[in-house]
Amino acid sequence: MSFDFQVTARDGAARRGVMRTAHGAIDTPAFMPVGTQGAVKGVTQRDLELLGAEILLSNTYHLYLRPGDDLIARQGGLHRFAGWTRPILTDSGGYQVFSLAARRTIDEQGAHFRSHHDGSAHLRTPEKAADIQAQLGSDVAMVLDECLALPAEPGDVRASMERTLRWAARARDRFLALRAGEAPGVIVTNPGQAQFGIVQGGVYPDLREESAAETVKVGFEGYAIGGLSVGEAADVMYDIVARTAPCLPDDRPRYLMGVGTPSDIVEAVARGIDLFDCVLPTRNARNGQLFTSQGRLNIGNARYAEDNGPPDPACTCYTCRTFSRAYLRHLFLAREINSATLNTLHNLHFYLDTLSRIRESVSFGRFESFRVAFHQGLSSQPHDS
């Protein structure tokens, strides 16, 4: 068994740790840049290595449709296919089925949907989601969970949470069969793959606690909190995280899916979370929004037209060391590809550097003072948005 997690330092509920996978170790708390289609938009694998990214997230839904997990498996798995030698976590594809796919219907078996590319019909079951991820060969696979349309009544949230539990048990059975070599026709490209369960239950603490307890009973290498950062207020999310994290085993990594802003990440670490992913740094970069130690900066604003300072004077990234706001604004307005690249390099550096500072502050028992100073910094300049 290649997977292992050790907590190495604590400060309040915040933890520092090391997560070992078949493709190397990750210092936690960690942020995973999102490489939707086997590539992080705008930056190369070399750029990501230079940024110190230790783990990427890739999207099963997209890779299943194009180029196909069968093709990737024949090419030796996603690591080899994408030229990325460090760890990869794949989602189950469920979220995209629920948000991107056309004409989806859900039943106990799974999710029926049509491709957003060509309208072809597909069925995603918990077993199939495990099979695809086995073929991709990610280091961490996620179970298929039901992503409920919001707003939802408590009764519907409970029913969905219970279905997610039944699906989790099926996903784990299939994962164990794959690991045991008992899944003919599936090419298992990474025998050291781990599988994480997902806690659901909306904004209802009792449902979250029940979901956590039952998911832990199924038994996974790690646990995620899903269904948050979907429109609820930040303090509601923080409360749910605070209630849910302690229900998860202390010796397993905790992953808050799809979160979030730099503030969200600091607050979730304060409540015991170890892993994060989010498209904000990469997507907002392409839209000209830079995350800085003093808040967000929209590089297209006229006030930066002749600003020869770096995006973030406190930042040591390639973009901030080399280019001015004036030049980056020009690239953005001219729709140059480099605008996406340079903005993404900066935003990912800011996220990864923030996580690095978080880890250090936990090690030295100074997380609370880091947290206060970080939030103060973010509001020290008028935000562009």
Next chain:
Amino acid sequence: MSFDFQVTARDGAARRGVMRTAHGAIDTPAFMPVGTQGAVKGVTQRDLELLGAEILLSNTYHLYLRPGDDLIARQGGLHRFAGWTRPILTDSGGYQVFSLAARRTIDEQGAHFRSHHDGSAHLRTPEKAADIQAQLGSDVAMVLDECLALPAEPGDVRASMERTLRWAARARDRFLALRAGEAPGVIVTNPGQAQFGIVQGGVYPDLREESAAETVKVGFEGYAIGGLSVGEAADVMYDIVARTAPCLPDDRPRYLMGVGTPSDIVEAVARGIDLFDCVLPTRNARNGQLFTSQGRLNIGNARYAEDNGPPDPACTCYTCRTFSRAYLRHLFLAREINSATLNTLHNLHFYLDTLSRIRESVSFGRFESFRVAFHQGLSSQPHDS
């Protein structure tokens, strides 16, 4: 005077040399990647430095319209603005006025045109083209020449060539005034700037010879051959180059504008050319076409779907060392930004490496055998196009 050119080796008509500019020396023959708007599309300045690019070309027409040469001058010039410390050559903007701008009319004064962005009216004179380039602060500025619409009658070609000569004299006068600090209102951001004249004359050797002789009489730090690679057959272009190059001073660099394919470059070097620029490696990269030692490869072709070899087995670039044709095809079909980046990295490496091999072969008196082997290699595999 910062500018200098020395021929350091010869092999037939082919020459190797060193061109010294205010921002450093360039080994010639050299290829200049095109950074139209102050950025080479898809690759960062860091990437270009790693590729060994010694000089970039940037387009005056585009930078004049956006963000404006006044703004760039206030930011300290194009080198500082774009974070590029090595040499830069700027064109005069004439070619884009003739090809991109709306409602252009030409008279003896210059070219009247409207911006392709907003329809605003502008006048480009030989003097104004020199002023803009002085503000940009390129290391080599080009004179404004008339780019004739083709096909054209010999009489029209002569008239246009003669106008280009009159403009060349005006451009040189203005350049010398700028250098002498006698151009109030213009910010000269690079006092070491050189200026090249441009030989015109279409496909008529006698006009070319006359244009060369008269342009040399005006006197420039270097000389370009313009108005080729605009639709004429390759052998016609090679003949014109062969007739024109010997009419230019042996001790000044010779620049064949807008050329060309790898074969074109080798053939032009064989006829005494030192400098090249072309959008082919960058533009074709974005369209999925890779230049390789065995010919061109269209990465989107179905035959590469499961091809786990590199684009060019003979290539040592980052793309070829790291990624398979199958992965690059996936990125291209998925329209990932990284497709443009990785293809551009490869194509620029191929061009720059070809120039490096040319220089080495000239140094060792083996240019002819290089030339034969290079052409044989290009046709050794069926081309994709």
